[in-house]
Amino acid sequence: MKQPVTIPFEGNSARSDRKGARVGAIKGRNRPRAVAETIKEWIIANGLMPGDRLPQEHQLIERLEVSKGTIREALKVMEAQGLIRTRTGPGGGAFITEVSADHATALLANHFFFKEVSIGHIYELRIALEPQLVQELAPRITDAQIAELRGVMSAYTEPPTSIEEERRQRVAELEFHEVLSRYSKNAVLGFFCGFLARLLKDLAVCKRIYNQPNPELRERGVSYQAQLIEAFEARDAEAAGAVMDVHMRAAKRMMLEREAEIEKGFLDTDT
Incomplete structure (x- = not known):
């Protein structure tokens, strides 16, 4: 000691x-x-x-x-x-003591507590950063790390049987990205990728989206993550970056569509 x-x-x-x-x-x-x-x-x-x-x-x-x-x-x-x-x-x-990533993330999240943070804002950065993260990671990822990612995925590969399970699965999908962020040797890049996933979990509109059935969002997410693991197993940086880029762009589109549907539903209820 x-x-x-x-x-x-x-x-x-x-x-x-x-x-x-x-x-x-x-x-x-x-x-x-x-x-x-x-x-x-x-x-x-x-x-x-x-x-x-x-x-x-x-x-x-x-x-x-x-x-x-x-x-x-x-x-x-x-x-x-x-x-x-x-x-x-x-x-x-x-x-x-060393400041933990969780503690630093919580403090930084407080900065945005009263600010207008949107799904679009978060995904603009995720599209820019996460492909770079996995490209850097792919050539050196270990078999143990790949196994850990598969373990995270096991929580949401089967369709949910309740709204509560739907929510837990969406949160677990974001945890997949938080795990990826911890593998990065670029501490700054890894921290901000993990922080963006945390922001999504805390965003009020995302909580509403995650509390509703969304088979396409789940199926597409699982498919992209499975493709990413295949690229990792091949230690193919270019393929990993390409998969993550498509994944983030598709997720942004689907999340914005769901957000618009929810807002329209509120407006229809008020009229």
């Missing part, structure tokens, strides 16, 4: 010396957030990693020349951001 490393908060790197490790003179800003940013810069400058321990509270107070309350609020900010976790008792303290 990796033992936690604690590096004295002395600002002994070139970057720390330039930036300084003091925020006592900062005015007109949210001081706890300013302290949190200074600590994050120090973490990067000293090359600390998940599992390493931050200096003790009294060391942070002395070095940053701020109050105990400010330090504690700064650590709460970092904990809310998913960057540290605190432990009490012997051997306790504040430990650096």
